[in-house]
Amino acid sequence: MIYLLVFASLFLLELFYFRVADRFNIIDKPNERSSHTKITLRGGGVIFYIGALLYFFISGFTYPWFFLGLTLMTLVSFLDDVFTLSNKIRLLVHFSAVLLLAYQMHLFDMPWYYLLITFVVVVGVINAYNFMDGINGITACYSLAVGGLLMLVNQQISFIEQDLLAFTLLGVLVFTFFNFRTNARCFAGDVGAVSIAFILLFALGTLILVTGNLIYILFLSVYGVDAVWTIVRRLYLKENIFEAHRSHLYQFLGNEAGVNKLLISFLYGFIQVAIGLVVLQFTSYSVQVQIAFSIILLTILSLIYLSFKTWIIKKYIQK
Numbered sequence: 001m002i003y004l005l006v007f008a009s010l011f012l013l014e015l016f017y018f019r020v021a022d023r024f025n026i027i028d029k030p031n032e033r034s035s036h037t038k039i040t041l042r043g044g045g046v047i048f049y050i051g052a053l054l055y056f057f058i059s060g061f062t063y064p065w066f067f068l069g070l071t072l073m074t075l076v077s078f079l080d081d082v083f084t085l086s087n088k089i090r091l092l093v094h095f096s097a098v099l100l101l102a103y104q105m106h107l108f109d110m111p112w113y114y115l116l117i118t119f120v121v122v123v124g125v126i127n128a129y130n131f132m133d134g135i136n137g138i139t140a141c142y143s144l145a146v147g148g149l150l151m152l153v154n155q156q157i158s159f160i161e162q163d164l165l166a167f168t169l170l171g172v173l174v175f176t177f178f179n180f181r182t183n184a185r186c187f188a189g190d191v192g193a194v195s196i197a198f199i200l201l202f203a204l205g206t207l208i209l210v211t212g213n214l215i216y217i218l219f220l221s222v223y224g225v226d227a228v229w230t231i232v233r234r235l236y237l238k239e240n241i242f243e244a245h246r247s248h249l250y251q252f253l254g255n256e257a258g259v260n261k262l263l264i265s266f267l268y269g270f271i272q273v274a275i276g277l278v279v280l281q282f283t284s285y286s287v288q289v290q291i292a293f294s295i296i297l298l299t300i301l302s303l304i305y306l307s308f309k310t311w312i313i314k315k316y317i318q319k
Contacts, residue, residue: 045192051171069100129197141269
């Protein structure tokens, strides 16, 4: 019953946000880098944060430092959606939020390099998550996939409060209703991509620390392969990797190859779930076996990805 009430509340709050966004002209206009052709409301992904925030209040303010960091991330991302902030301000807030996240995860009690690794991974994944938010439904499908895998593991290990994930994913479901359409009612915006990435990273990082098992990072392998190889290609072409672009595989598939974008989004999530379920079968094996499995998996994914992307580029772009 509580989940139904939370879902209904988030649904109404999302509709309220639409009125606010429409009133203050918080919109996403299509340009040459866009994969959409119509003006669409931006920032609908703020509902991810609101879902987590409801849990924060209902739970009696569990994970306070994490939520403070999440709030900073959400606020600066929302302002960036509306006004476009300077990189210095965003980096300062991101750095502060990661420090708060690290404090919540007790990383300051561990060797110094844990903090360095956390900062690099969190900032890298958040930016990758944001860049991957380029077609209808992809952030929704992928977040449901990763969040669902984390909830599945949590039922067995109990590394985090389950309702934090549940309330957040209810927000994702609400967003999915409005975004997983040929003509989306809203886009997630930076506020959505950044906030959901921060929440999932907190859960994933906690899982890795509790179990001491790095193999769970493969829950992000599909996005990881696309993001990393896209960066490598852009560096090879001497492009500015921080500028907006349409050169991810999913963008080539949807824009140049004309594949249904909702199907692409679904497949990204489905493939990640399939990989995640296989990963779970290897969590009880030795470190050596896990390393070998990870290398083989990432190699196979990369070969498939590069072969497919090269074929699409030659067929549809380099004519």
